[in-house]
Amino acid sequence: MAGVGGVVGGVILDESVLLASQQLQHPDSSSSSHSSSNCAFFQPDAHFLLRKLRHSNIPTGISYGPGLEAHKVSILKEVATQYSIHCFILDASSIDDTTREVELAWRNIGGCILYLVSNKKRDIYPKLSKCGWLITILNVEGSSACENSSMVYINKLQELPLTICHINRKAIGNSxxxxxxxxxxxxxxxxxxxxxxxxxxxxxxxxxxxxxxxxxxxxxxxxxxxxxxxxxxxxxxxxxxxxxxxxxxxxxxxxxxxxxxxxxxxxxxxxxDPLNYIYPVLDRLKIQQILLGLEDLKTRGCRAIRGPNFLKVDDFNQAGLIQSLSETKLALPSIVKPQVACGVADSHSMAIVFRVEDFKELTVPLPAIIQEYVDHSSTLYKFYVLGEKVYHAVKNSTPNADTLMKLSGSNELKPLVFDSLKSLPTAKGNPNSGDGNSSKDTDHCIDLELVTSAANWLMRKLELTIFGFDVVVSNQVQFAQLYIIATHNFTKLSCKPMLMR
Missing domain, CATH: 3.40.50.11370 (Rossmann fold)
Structure with missing residues (x-):
């Protein structure tokens, strides 16, 4: 293992920095569940730190002394299982055995062990330092954080990720x-x-x-x-x-x-990306206006990609709504979305409307965008642009209009109101449903060359480094058109992205 001053290759958190000296009162402490009990015995920021370390690519473990109370050992082991990390018994008399156990558990970790401990266990510092471990002390007395050749001091558990970053930068340099x-x-x-x-x-x-x-x-x-x-x-x-x-x-x-x-x-x-670059993706009207410029992009076979027809409304009771829908080539059903695309409450509150008279009682926040509903056989393509790379994944989506009408009710055709982040109108057993787990059967429907051109065009237009957009393929014309129905800056991935080839 690398000595002190090397890259941090593993982290061990001593129970003295994780467990509270007495049971803390949490809102859920009255619950009989084990998770609530664990929270009550843990320092407030302990789970914050464990969450950060869980997927850090740095092996992580918890240590405790052989004399620790049985119920606390049980809590530590349960938490170790929860976060998929190791548990080690460690005190001044068992250092040699523990270091061998750590080496066996974390073979070829390529760095030093950072051991986070409270200043109550001073007897253990010298021996572990000789083993090449970097002793990091959580200074409960509140002195200023500092560093010397063999020890690091921090004031809060939340500081540890930044401390690891600092140590690694110092060891590696500008590379x-x-x-x-x-x-x-x-x-x-x-x-x-x-x-x-x-x-x-x-x-x-x-x-x-x-x-x-x-x-x-x-x-x-x-x-x-x-x-x-x-x-x-x-x-x-x-x-x-x-x-x-x-x-x-x-x-x-x-x-x-x-x-x-x-x-x-x-x-x-x-x-x-710079904050001013994300403003257009917050406004569905602005995005729709930008997408109008896509109509010049075509590939062989006469396929084209564009945004759906749209209309902005400030009042669902406004005079001339029917005429405005006709002028913008909007037929029913249509999908209605708030103009604000994200970041505020109800920005994903939407509705699919089948009759003009139902706009009057609609609860979608105003101003709103009425958008063309495109039959797309329940298949949505989510594209992610990361610099020069474009990825995509296939997801289930809303069914075709005839199926939606059955969901609404054969007689009344009431609007279908939903939150697009929580649940979409779907039909179980619908033969048009797409397979959200694989793109093998659906990739032949999507023109990847055309979408790549659109992605590059959008990247230049929006000046964003990371963003995403949703594409559907219309099944209503002989040469299916592609529609970009939503654009957003980067969001969480709902399934594993696949690199476009």
């Missing part, structure tokens, strides 16, 4: 690019479990570190070369009365505002 990322926990978890955010440097020279608004941002940002953000997770409100090209249109959380100010004063910091 690694550090990406700091920030997004809501559920999205981060989805990306991380797919191996997207390793803290251990990759073969491509990339290393990722989670940023948190719970700590001062400036010291965190000084450790990174690139900031990857999902700013729409931090939107509080959007003012559609202003132009969405204006930064004053969007109100972000306090933490995101702090990040925004830092980026404005550090223009050399690489940001993916």
């Amino acid at each position: 690694v690019v550090t990406v700091g990322y920030i997004m809501k926990p559920s999205r981060e978890e989805d990306f991380a479990k797919r191996g997207a955010f390793p803290m251990y440097p990759t073969q491509d020279g990339l290393m990722f570190v989670p940023l948190t608004f719970e700590l001062p941002l400036s010291p965190q940002l000084q450790e990174v070369d690139v900031v990857l953000h999902k700013a729409t997770d931090e939107i509080i409100s959007i003012d559609l009365n202003s132009s969405l090209q204006s930064s004053n249109t969007i109100t972000y959380s306090r933490g995101m505002q702090e990040l925004q100010r830092y980026m404005e004063h550090h223009l050399d910091l690489c940001v993916i």
